[in-house]
Amino acid sequence: MSRVLGSAPAPLLRRILLQGRYEALTMLRNGEQLILAVVLPLLALVGLTVTPLLDGLGGTRVDVAVPGILALCAMSTAFTGQGISTGFDRRYGVLRFLSTTPLGRTGLIAGKILAVLAVLVLQVLVVGAVAFALGWQPTTAGWLPALVLLVLGAAAFTALGLLVAGTVRPEATLAITNLLWILLGALGGIVLPAERLPGPARELVHFLPSGALGEALRDAFLAGTFNGGATLILLLWTAIAGAAAIRWFKWN
């Protein structure tokens, strides 16, 4: 054998981009994830525009519904989707193997965040296209704060998803992230604004990442305003869940 042994790492940015692309394609090829990421949010969008659930909230049904559906998309991909796939990667030793390659642990996490953002972009495009077809008329001034908030929401939910995936068995991650997706999706202030929730939930959801993201996106797209309080709540969740994930995440 006449090989010259030894290699050097590819540049950091290339490693992260490669991992992001690989993870995004893996998520998009997974049928269950695709249902959670695109099909269920679209069903919810259509459901909310044909029923009177959101009537009387200061906009057309579709205008009130779309911001919450986009928030739901962020939760699907970042929390449930990334949580489950990371949980199983951990079980099968994929995290350990990849952390021995030049990618390393930080590159792996960066790649996962990138994959979440890439899938989120596709979700915004698909949901946006369907919403426009249903007559959605967002406030132009709302786009910039909305996109910033979606990224921040994805960060908070990714941190929470990784925290769950890194601390319990993958079957438990599957159960917890799916159950929370349903609970928060229905009662977390994400698609149904706080005003439409039963008494005790109404006050609580302002402090949940789901309620904060849903509320802030509605403020952005309906009124073109930036909700500082909700943004602060999302930042706090990102910081606390991120720190907890760094502290307690088990790689094996």
Next chain:
Amino acid sequence: MRSPDSPVLSIKGLIKDVGPLASLDGKMLRVVSGVSLAAERGQVTALLGANGAGKTTTIECAQGLQRRSGGAVTLLGQDPDTAGASLRSRVGVMLQDGGLPPSARPIPLLKHIAGMYQNPWPVDELIGRLGIDTFSRTTVRRLSGGQRQRLALAAALVGNPEVLFLDEPSAGLDPQSRQLVFELISELRDAGMGIILTTHLMDDAQRLADYVYIIDAGRNVAEGTVAQLLMRNLSTDNAQEHVRTLLFEARPGLDFTGVLPAAVDVRETRAGSYAATGALTPEDLAALTAWWAAHGIMPGSMSLEARSLEDVFLDISGREIR
């Protein structure tokens, strides 16, 4: 012999504590207590020990997968706990559980990993070499154990490493794949790769290793070349001879006193099963068969085996390796 070059991996007095564990009233458990070893370029260095001896923990401290509690580890001149991507690009790791995503297909997966390196091993060449082309369209979850092992080895090699860690590489391999993998490992060794092999299979170590460290209960218990270990604990008179074990079955309770030289150890391991171990000569075999003839004994079975590392391990630790 150990070469005078600086080793690719040097471990000195490694300590690893895990816990605190509820089963120990919240105390720490010391799983590695002072392991030392060195591995050279162009050699296969084996860490041999029973399951739970601390081999994998030791190696994971060298790979940077676990943080050591004490001692010193140097891999290619760097500390794996603080080193970055440049060190990881020079080291290939094959994990015991493979570490491959179940939904992946072999070629896209290998190409993805190859993208992390500047000078990877061409994927097409590697899959041909390891026979992966025959199952390249199957997802990892549908591969047989042996196919998975070959893919995990390819994933460890695709970065074209200078140092290769193999954890139980022949687990689940059929004899043909095992031959293929062993030939490749020997070639890589000859090409100058430093290979560190962790195994509880004596046979793997005996066939592949240039130097063996035997680890038991988190400590070094013996080291040497395979030949040196096989000669261990034998009197110097016999050291030049190849030690063998003659196994035979006959009726229980036979007394062989005076039949074989005193240096040959004869034991009845089970009723009617005998093992004669030592530097057996043709004359010893003749004496034994003559004695059988004189006493009208026809053994039910008999076999002659070279002394194996398994016997050495048994001598050292007083127990079976498995």
